[in-house]
Amino acid sequence: MHDHPTSPDQYEWPTCGPCGRQLRQDELGRVACRLCQERADTTLRQLPGPGGLYAQLATRLTPGRGSDAPVVTMSRTAPLPVRLEPLSLMARGGVVTILQTWLVDWHETLGWRHPRWEGNLQQQCDQAVKALRINLEWAAGEHSAFGDFLHEVTSVVRQCERQITGERPERPIAVACPCGTTLRVTVSTPGIRCRGCATQYARSEVLDLPLADRAAA
Structure with missing residues (x-):
């Protein structure tokens, strides 16, 4: 007897890791769909350059009138009012460090030498963005953590935007x-994978899930 081929109903079509959308025929074998790759590229392009979000953070360090931002004492004589949120995004550990950490991860995954940083933080931001964008095709196609990268970069860009626009x-x-697992999402969450059962939800699917019980949440 000949084995019957698997019926279409028994075959689960591959989906995009970050957003859960079914992959197109020309995307099969990729970790992420090309829409998510383009979204990552668009997000990264908002950060570098003199008119980019990273440079604009410097214009939001001083609180405006009526602001409830804390006053940071830099000396014993005169307190200097500084908004801590944009300062933390600009400093080491903020935007530039997040970009560089992912670039190091990609280099290690590919077996490349550790990247080197040159210039001030603005220049390092620009260099990291350029290098990440150059390698997006590979990352979206093959890197298992591309979804985490997209989520983290999108999150930090949104933080920058909120500091510049004042948006809540x-x-x-x-x-x-x-x-039974509680998932925390926002209305703009592109998709999420349940850490309990590993089910991948697309944006529309995760927003259709019932609200979690307050006690459980």
Whole structure:
């Protein structure tokens, strides 16, 4: 007897890791769809250059009138009012460090030498963005953590935008996966994978999940 081929109903079509959308025929074998790759590229392009979000953070360090931003004492004589949120994004550990950490990860995954940083933080930001964009095709196609990269870069860009525009951060929503795991999402979450059962939800699917019980959340 000949084995019957697997029926289409038994075959689960591959999906994009970050957003959960079914991959197109020409995307099969990739970690992420080309839409998510383009979204990553668009997000990265907002950061570098004299008119980019990173440079604009410097214009938001001083609180305006009526601001409730804390006053940071830099000496014993005169306190200097500084908004800590944009300062933390500009400093080591902020935007530039996040970009460089991912670039180091990509270099190590590919077996390349550790990247070298040159110039001030603005120049390092520009260099890291350029290098990440050059390697986006590979990362979206093969890197298993591309979804985490996209989520983290999108998050830090949104933080920069909020500091520059004064927009309030999105309120997280707690929803319940059928397995019982509580997932925290926002209305703009592109998609999420449940850490309990590993189910991948697209944006529309995760927003259709029931709200989590307050006690459980």
